[in-house]
Amino acid sequence: QHILDNVNVLIAPRLNVDGAEGDVNFSLDDYVSGTHIRYNANEVDLNRDHVDREQPETKALHENVLAKYMPDYMIDLHHQGTQVTKGEDGPLVSGSILYPTNEDVDPEVLEGSKQLGAVVYDAVESKGYGTLSKYPGGTANTISRNGLANEYGISTLLFEMRGMADHYREDYVLGQKSNGYLIQQGVVTMKAALKAIAGGSIDNADTSFWDDLTPSY
Numbered sequence: 001q002h003i004l005d006n007v008n009v010l011i012a013p014r015l016n017v018d019g020a021e022g023d024v025n026f027s028l029d030d031y032v033s034g035t036h037i038r039y040n041a042n043e044v045d046l047n048r049d050h051v052d053r054e055q056p057e058t059k060a061l062h063e064n065v066l067a068k069y070m071p072d073y074m075i076d077l078h079h080q081g082t083q084v085t086k087g088e089d090g091p092l093v094s095g096s097i098l099y100p101t102n103e104d105v106d107p108e109v110l111e112g113s114k115q116l117g118a119v120v121y122d123a124v125e126s127k128g129y130g131t132l133s134k135y136p137g138g139t140a141n142t143i144s145r146n147g148l149a150n151e152y153g154i155s156t157l158l159f160e161m162r163g164m165a166d167h168y169r170e171d172y173v174l175g176q177k178s179n180g181y182l183i184q185q186g187v188v189t190m191k192a193a194l195k196a197i198a199g200g201s202i203d204n205a206d207t208s209f210w211d212d213l214t215p216s217y
Contacts, residue, residue, distance in 0.1 A: 006198035010069060015057050016040050048140075050147035066152055073116055073155050075193060076144055077186060080160040094130030094185060095161045096216040097121065098137045102146035111207070112155030116193060118205035120157060121213075123192030129181045133216035135160050161185055 003009075014020055018041035038045045040057055049058040065071075080096065097120060099113035121132055135158060141147040145158045161182055196202040 003194045003198040007194055008069070009194065010065060010071060012061065012065065015061060016046055017057070047144055048142045050144050051142045066148065066154075070152060071154050073112065073193065073197060074144075074148060074157070075116070075120070075189065076156060076158050077189075078158065078160045080162060094124065094132065094181070095159060096133040096135035097160070098135040098145065098158045099210075100146045100149035100156055101137060101139045102141055102150060103139065104141075105146065105149045106153060109149050109153050109155050112202075113149065113157055114207040114210055115202050115205035116155055116157045118207050118209060119192055119196040119202055120159060120189050121209060122205075123188050124185060127184070127188055129185055130162070132213070134210070134213040135216055159189060 016038065019039060038047060040046055040055055042055060044055050046055060046057055049055050050062075053059050053062055097117050099117055100110060105113075124132055137143065137145065137158060139146060141150055145156045148154045149156045193202075196205065
C-alpha cells in the first residue's frame with residue numbers, strides 16, 4: 001500500500017498480441033518462433049517502430065499510455081537466448097541490461113536510467129539467480145529504450161531476461177526450474193524498482209557498477 005500511495009503503476013503485459021497468438025507467418029530462418037516473437041501480423045518488428053509508429057500496437061502504446069500518463073521510469077522486459085556469455089569466475093549470466101545509448105538523451109534522464117539499472121542489478125544479484133551483463137544495444141531512436149527517453153523524458157531500462165518458453169533452438173528453451181527463476185526475476189525486478197521509486201532511494205543509487213559491468217555477446 002505504501003508503494004501504491006506514492007507511485008502510479010502501469011503494466012503492459014504484452015504489446016505483440018498477434019505474435020502471441022501465432023498469427024505471424026515466418027520461417028525459422030527469420031529467427032522467430034512460437035509465442036515469443038518480435039513481429040506482428042504485418043511482419044513488422046514492433047521494437048523498431050517507435051519513431052514512425054506505423055503499426056496499431058505501437059500507436060496504441062504511445063497514444064493511450066505514454067502520451068496520456070507521461071511515466072517517469074520504464075523497464076522494458078524482453079527475452080534472450082540462454083546461451084550468452086560466462087564470466088571468468090561466475091555462472092552463466094541470467095540476463096543483460098542497458099540504459100539509453102542515443103547521444104541526444106537528456107543527461108538527467110540518462111542518469112535516472114542508470115540509477116534504475118543499479119536498483120535492478122542489486123536486487124537480482126542478491127538473489128543468486130546468476131549475474132547480469134551489459135547488453136550490446138544500438139543507438140537508434142526507433143528502439144523504445146532510446147526513443148522513449150528522448151521523446152518523453154522517460155528514464156528507461158532494457159532488461160533482456162535469459163531464456164524462452166519456446167523456440168526452434170532447443171538450447172534457448174528453459175527447463176521448469178529455470179523458468180521459475182525467470183518468473184521470480186521479473187517479480188524481484190518490478191518490486192525492487194517500485195520500492196526504490198516510492199521511497200526515493202533510487203535518487204541515491206550508485207551507478208558506478210556500469211563502468212565494470214561485463215558485456216554480453
